[in-house]
Amino acid sequence: MSSLERTPPYLQVVGTLKSKIVSGELAHGDVLPSVRELAAEYGISTATAQKVHRTLRAEGLAEGRQGAATTVSTRRTLHRTAADRLEAALTTGRIYADGEYAVITGADLTTPPEWVADLLGVEDGGQALRRQRVTHNADAEPVSASTSWFVAELAETVPALLQRERIPGGTPSAIEAVTGRRAVASEEASAADAATEEQATLLGVEPGAPVLLSRNVYVDAQGDTVEVGESVAPARRWRAHRS
Incomplete structure (x- = not known):
């Protein structure tokens, strides 16, 4: 079993989105795919997709408000190596x-x-x-x-x-x-x-x-x-x- 296969599905999706955020493909203020869009695109459950959003917010790479879309947030939180x-x-x-x-x-x-x-x-x-x-x-x-x-x-x-x-x-x-x-x-x-x-x-x-x-x-x-x-x-x- 490869290391990727051992990685929980939500972390695989988090890793993909992180790569896009760090490279600038997803820029500060861009809207992240919704929970339903993530579930459909990556073949994961909505609960897993919600965990993706929570993880990115916890790591300071995204922000979201009740009833609003989750967006990329990097200007004050990300250090590009x-x-x-x-x-x-x-x-x-x-x-x-x-x-x-x-x-x-x-x-x-x-x-x-x-x-x-x-x-x-x-x-x-x-x-x-x-x-x-x-x-x-x-x-x-x-x-x-x-x-x-x-x-x-x-x-x-x-x-x-x-x-x-x-x-x-x-x-x-x-x-x-x-x-x-x-x-x-x-x-x-x-x-x-x-x-x-x-x-x-x-x-x-x-x-x-x-x-x-x-x-x-x-x-x-x-x-x-x-x-x-x-x-x-x-x-x-x-x-x-x-x-």
């Missing part, structure tokens, strides 16, 4: 969901932290290309502040990485278009922490407020590093995992 954004870039050509936008706050060549240098294969004292941004939702609220790191050679081959302008399709697409190297998978680690003064300013929270720190690596089909990233996001945002 590096894996989510890579999947969106690979499948849709867009790295941000509808309404999201990034403000590029820095792009330069500098000495990277030791952990970044190790992942990129940068020798001691060497430089790496750094690209910094703050991502906002459709309400113009900051949802994350992030830094992407690349080997310094890309400054010449992909000069857009050194410009303080958004790159349509994201950095993985820009690198692939020039070099042919395609990021196909990601690894990510996260930890809770307290916001520094700089992080608090970027995210619009108080210094010392809880935040989520993440480090990620995009790799190509050969397992070689394409991009290294680090980000910080406010608390009380759900990460939705797909399996």
Whole structure:
């Protein structure tokens, strides 16, 4: 029996809808299929379909009022991970969901932290290309502040990485278009922490407020590093995992 077959039917449907929500196919404010529509489409009972709605509401991905349709709710509740954004870039050509936008706050060549240098294969004292941004939702609220790191050679081959302008399709697409190297998978680690003064300013929270720190690596089909990233996001945002 496969893991999918062992998964309760309502969680299988929840997983399908989560994937659509995280990718942006179902955007904030979109109406979710009704209980009857879910039951008919997925061959489940109405009681099971009601459990799907309850689960999505409990996880902060949907909201509903008595007598009204259940709608997607993500602007203040969802944290899109590096894996989510890579999947969106690979499948849709867009790295941000509808309404999201990034403000590029820095792009330069500098000495990277030791952990970044190790992942990129940068020798001691060497430089790496750094690209910094703050991502906002459709309400113009900051949802994350992030830094992407690349080997310094890309400054010449992909000069857009050194410009303080958004790159349509994201950095993985820009690198692939020039070099042919395609990021196909990601690894990510996260930890809770307290916001520094700089992080608090970027995210619009108080210094010392809880935040989520993440480090990620995009790799190509050969397992070689394409991009290294680090980000910080406010608390009380759900990460939705797909399996």
